[in-house]
Amino acid sequence: MTISVKDARWTASGKMIVDGITLDIEAGQMLGLLGPNGSGKSSLLRLICGLRRVESGVIRLGDDEIGLIPRAQLSRRIAIVEQQATTDAQVTVNDVVRLGRTPHRSPLSQWTMRDDAAVNHALESVGMLEKRAQSWHTLSGGERQRVHIARALAQTPAELLLDEPTNHLDIQHQLDILSLISRLPVTSVVALHDLNLAAMFCDRIAILHHGRVIAAGDPGTVLTEELVADVFGVRTFIDRSPHHGKPHIHFLAAHRS
Numbered sequence: 295m296t297i298s299v300k301d302a303r304w305t306a307s308g309k310m311i312v313d314g315i316t317l318d319i320e321a322g323q324m325l326g327l328l329g330p331n332g333s334g335k336s337s338l339l340r341l342i343c344g345l346r347r348v349e350s351g352v353i354r355l356g357d358d359e360i361g362l363i364p365r366a367q368l369s370r371r372i373a374i375v376e377q378q379a380t381t382d383a384q385v386t387v388n389d390v391v392r393l394g395r396t397p398h399r400s401p402l403s404q405w406t407m408r409d410d411a412a413v414n415h416a417l418e419s420v421g422m423l424e425k426r427a428q429s430w431h432t433l434s435g436g437e438r439q440r441v442h443i444a445r446a447l448a449q450t451p452a453e454l455l456l457d458e459p460t461n462h463l464d465i466q467h468q469l470d471i472l473s474l475i476s477r478l479p480v481t482s483v484v485a486l487h488d489l490n491l492a493a494m495f496c497d498r499i500a501i502l503h504h505g506r507v508i509a510a511g512d513p514g515t516v517l518t519e520e521l522v523a524d525v526f527g528v529r530t531f532i533d534r535s536p537h538h539g540k541p542h543i544h545f546l547a548a549h550r551s
């Protein structure tokens with residue numbers, strides 16, 4: 295188990311946002327976090343990477359409790375790509391991705407071939423190698439998203455957290471990025487809204503609702519017509535794709551009762 299969340303709780307403005315979540319993510323697996331807007335996906339990701347502290351419960355990376363891991367060590371180990379990540383406009387694509395190497399370097403250390411290799415590989419993985427000299431502020435929304443993912447990859451983390459990484463991406467790049475993440479030798483937790491893409495690429499999914507895990511497990515077991523109606527208020531017909539064997543969700547109409 296590389297990420298273990300036990301009965302985690304977090305409140306904001308007197309409201310319980312993460313309400314007793316327990317999840318175990320095995321090494322190398324990709325977990326999809328699904329749930330309606332405001333169900334607590336981003337809040338949980340921030341707790342897992344130590345940007346927020348749980349009020350009760352325990353989060354562990356490997357054997358170590360997250361709050362006890364020194365900050366420098368933590369930032370070498372875990373990377374997060376948040377929604378609407380911003381970057382100083384006066385930089386190039388290459389500069390942004392090089393930032394991913396910061397946790398691995400001391401203030402006086404030289405830039406190494408290993409740093410170069412990590413940056414090149416990350417840029418190549420997201421298809422942004424040819425645009426490495428381009429100014430950040432001239433990039434499209436989807437290109438910016440891919441560069442932020444490259445920055446996280448350049449960090450060479452053991453655990454990778456992504457908050458809606460397919461936002462702004464055209465369908466080809468959505469497929470490319472999720473396929474890339476699913477093949478990486480890392481443990482990943484990915485907040486997603488597209489149920490079909492989650493079913494296609496995630497090893498396991500967890501459905502959040504009002505800060506709680508309503509269901510977790512294999513996509514084929516978790517994604518049922520009843521669950522999607524209860525949690526998302528949408529009627530569906532779910533069968534297995536004849537192409538990849540994963541659940542295929544056909545959306546019918548809004549389910550309001």
Ligand SMILES: Nc1ncnc2c1ncn2[C@@H]1O[C@H](COP(=O)(O)OP(=O)(O)OP(=O)(O)O)[C@@H](O)[C@H]1O
Nearest residue numbers: 306307311329330331332333334335336337338485
């Ligand atoms: N610092 C905060 N103060 C007050 N409320 C907060 C704070 N952070 C999050 N919330 C609330 O907690 C709830 C969960 O937010 P969160 O961003 O985790 O949801 P989400 O599932 O990621 O949503 P989305 O799908 O819309 O991105 C929301 O109702 C949000 O308004």
